[in-house]
Amino acid sequence: MALLTKIQVMEILSDWNDWNDWNDWNDWNYRKKDYDAFGKYLNRPKYQDKIELFRDSGEIIVLTGIRRSGKSTLLKLEMKALSETVDKKCLLYVNFEDLRLYNCDNEDILSLIFTTYRENINPDGEVYLFLDEVQNVSGWEKWVYTLYELNQAKIYITGSSSKMLSSDIATALSGRHLSIEVYPLTFMEYLSFKGVTCGSLLDYTSKKIQINRLFNEYIKSGGFPKIANLKTELKHEELISYYNTILVKDIAGRYNIDHKKLENLTYYLLSNDTKKNSINSISKALGYNYATVESYVNALKEAYMFFSIRNYDYSLKKQLKSDNKYYSFDTGFVNAVSFKFSENIGRLYENVVFNELKRRGYEIFFLNQNNSECDFIIKKRDEVVGACQVCYDLNNHNMQREVDGLIMACKNFGLDKGYIITESRSELMSFNGIDIEVMAITQFLLF
Structure with a gap:
């Protein structure tokens, strides 16, 4: 590894940090435009409130999630909040996606950056340190832990790998951190980005046409923040760019695996999301050995491409x-890479509902029993709290199947009510002592 000189480090830090007066944060953009997630730094209160709560703990704050989900912007919003009470020179932001730092890939660069900053910007004041995509630096855990233990900085870090939540990292940081998983936009956030408020059933009913139109955009292009505000003709190309970067940089490059095999496997999973699969069945379908498929699937999950x-x-x-069902982290990838929107809209509905349940903090299973199946068994802590089916159109052809699967699940877990989520149908039914609420998917997502 070739270390930079202190002058080179200062040039990099000056590019990413504006220690001059900030007259209007919302008009201030980092010089590296590619890393500006959505220009005006629109608020995401759910995450900002949680970061503020964690800030008071004094622990290391860790944000993880798929690339371009908004982690960097949340750091900048936290810097904005801190700048109201803290001298701006106390804030140090470092982005390890900067190409100038690529060959500086161990903890020595962290020491050099911090020393250079102390010598030239903030010799003895408090420090709020923001390390973006820090997983690119080997040995960062011990360095961060030491800085924390010596009480030399309040530390925020982001990473695009779920390994940052693993037991190894927890051990390295000795329980000194609090973690937040950052997802692409919920549908409620998507509406907010589009300037539409929906805080009540009155809003929902009066704006239903607009809400349904935006939902069709959302399910087709996904919830990545920048893509939400792009022109329609640019969204596909941007999604493909994200997809290729994740496969090449976050997976193939990091794990030194065969890119073509990884690409084929990812295409297969995106084309068969929501369907039951096993490592064995996937390996047979692709003609790859079991160990290869297992390791590649794990790598895709660690990079937040899929949940299972x-x-x-x-x-x-x-x-x-048991077999697994795989769900894409964002439906935009499913549409951009694998199949046409209109031909598989039912699977997209199921994927969107899964992602929403995941965001709400539930543990999720499916249930296949006695020739009946329920899409989602919803568990909170140690208790099953719900069961639901998802279908685009509930009609005479599928009514019996959907109802039978839901009743089977409810009776298994002693539930007196289940849900069927569909495009627009809304009604209450009762079968065999089980109440069933049929609701529109937009209603489920917003309330």
Whole structure:
């Protein structure tokens, strides 16, 4: 590794930090335009409130999530909040996606950056340190832990790998951190980005046409913040760019694996999302060995490309042996890479509902039993709290199947009510002592 000189470090820090007066934060853009997630730094109160709560703990704050989900912007919004009470020279932001730092990939660069900053900008004041995409620096954990233990900085870090939540990282930081997973926009956030408020059922009913139009955009192009405000003709190309960068940089490059095989596997999973699969069935379909498929799937999950769920069973051993269902982190990838929107809209609905349940903090399973299946078994802590089916159109052809699967799930877990989420149908039904609420997907997402 070739270390930079202090002059080179100062040039990089000056590019990413404006220690001059900020007259209007919303008009201030970092010089590296590519890293400005959405220009005006629109608020995401759910995350900002949680960061503020964690700030008071004094612990290391860790933001993880898929690339371009808004982690960097949340750091900048936190800097904005701090700048109201803290001297701007106390704020130090470093982005390890900067090409000038690529060959400086161990903890020595962290020491050099911090020393240079102390010598030239903030010799003895408090420090709020923001390390963006820090997983690019090997050994960062011990360096950060030491800085924390010596009480030399309040530390915020981001990373695009779920490994930053693993037991290894928790051990390295000795429980000194609090973590937040950052997702692409919820549909409610998407509406906000589009300037539409929906805080009540009155709003929902009076703006239903506009809400439905924006939902069609949302399910087709996904919820990445920058893409939400792009012109329609640019969204596909931007999604493909995100997709390729994640595969090449966050997975193939990091794990030194075969890019073509990874690409084929990812295409297969995106084309078969929401369907039951096993590592064995995938390896047979692609003609790859079992170990390769298993390691590649794990790498895709660590980079937040996919989540997986298992068939619910009271026996953990049986759960682990069951097939998985895979869900894309963002439906934009499904449409951009694998298939046409109109031909698979039912699967997209299921994927959107899964992502919303995941964001709400639930543990999710499916249930296949006695030739009936329920899409989602919803668990909170140690208790099953809900069951739901998802279909685009509930009609005479699928009504029996959807209802039977839901009743089977409700009876298994002692639930007196289940849900069917569909495009627009809304009604209450009752079968075999189980109440069933049918609701429009936009209603589910917003309330």
